[in-house]
Amino acid sequence: MRRSNFQRTSRWTTAVAEVGLPGFHFHDLRHTGNDLASSTPGVSLADLMARMGHASTRAAMIYLHASQERDGVIADSLSEKIRKGRDRARSGHKKPKKRQA
Template sequence: MTAVKEDELIEINPCRVVGADQEKPAERPVLTVPQIFALAERIPERFQALILVTTFGCLRWGEAVALQRRDIDLAAGTVRVRQAFVEHRGTGLILGPPKSRAGVRTVAVPKAALPVLKQHMSGHVGEAPGAFVFTGESGRNLWRGNFNKLVKWPEAVAAVGVPGLHFHDLRHTGNTLASRAPGASLRDIMARMGHDSPRAALIYQHANREADQGIADAIDKAAKAARRKPSKRKVKRVAEGDGPAAEAS
């Protein structure tokens, strides 16, 4: 499944395991916003914007590394997804359309991430409209299989408290943050994720409803416990003989 969903080395999973094609977001870690920025700061400066754009834009690896200068609008704070790279061993990187029609989209990037992206565009991206935004030191396109070693990924994710985090989990984090946004509808989440089917977006919404209900239940439990606990004033009055029993005597 890693080669299909995360690395995109092959387009179709040759193995058919019951339930293996279902997205289950709760099983993967979700970064906090401070952890996202901390992770970006832990890797080489050339790739910091890649972390932020991938996460906050809910992009797949192939979509992120296929971005070109013409796709970035710093004034509007948006990223346009038009294409994606797929890695084929023995053939190379194949540039084509996203996985589905819904994959063609424009997403807004939080203002907090724009300074890093702006600096990246001025320092690491060619002036031509077709210049790729995220490349290696030599200017060549990035390969997913080489990225972890290139940026010392295991050390970086361990340093921010999420050892074992996969690059694909950045998109998962972005999807989760999107589904938590106040007023975000199912269609809004689908559009940001680039999904034709509402299934994945519904899973994220359901997971967040469960988490919210858990918070409500915990508050309710604490409230009930507080109501059962007698007040200090009442206990003091009874101890002084100022209660019903004392009046009866």
Template sequence: MRTVALPKAALPMLKQHISGYLGEAPEAFVFTGESGRNLWHGNFNKLVKWPEAVAAVGVAGLHFHNLRHTGNTLASRTPGASLRDIMARMGHDNPRAALIYQHANQREP
């Protein structure tokens, strides 16, 4: 499986976040709510101020899942990326969802 590198510009911020907020346990979550528990759909928008962020960038109707879709579509365009690679990236065992991203790329010029 191919790995996708994190942009170098993001590394300092991620390292700072990990050193300040990540617990010592290997299974600790990287991003958590105030209680230290994992983020979920019901608390995510409020905790990260998603509506305010969307308004600030001027993209009305942008949902967090749109970012996942874009990332998986771009990853499926990577030369040599297989259906299994995309499935692993998405965390899926069934190829059905991964095929959606490959078909999206076939329709585009």
């Protein structure tokens, strides 16, 4: 298949309309996949750049979108780190004492 005959050969427009996605473009699959990959825990920009085949961060950033869900995960993680640091400070930075038998 060539780009010039893809729409006609694959009947793309008809197929996406039949599954309830009228106006969905083939390139949207790449964007969706990269967007989902970007929300994977622990993934770095370098990981995404390699996956997408981009040489510059600017090109890779086009595919990254902050989501409320991801923002919530980050906020929860920060809150947990703050809580642990606060608890550690309150305990005088001491390690728990071992019980003697």
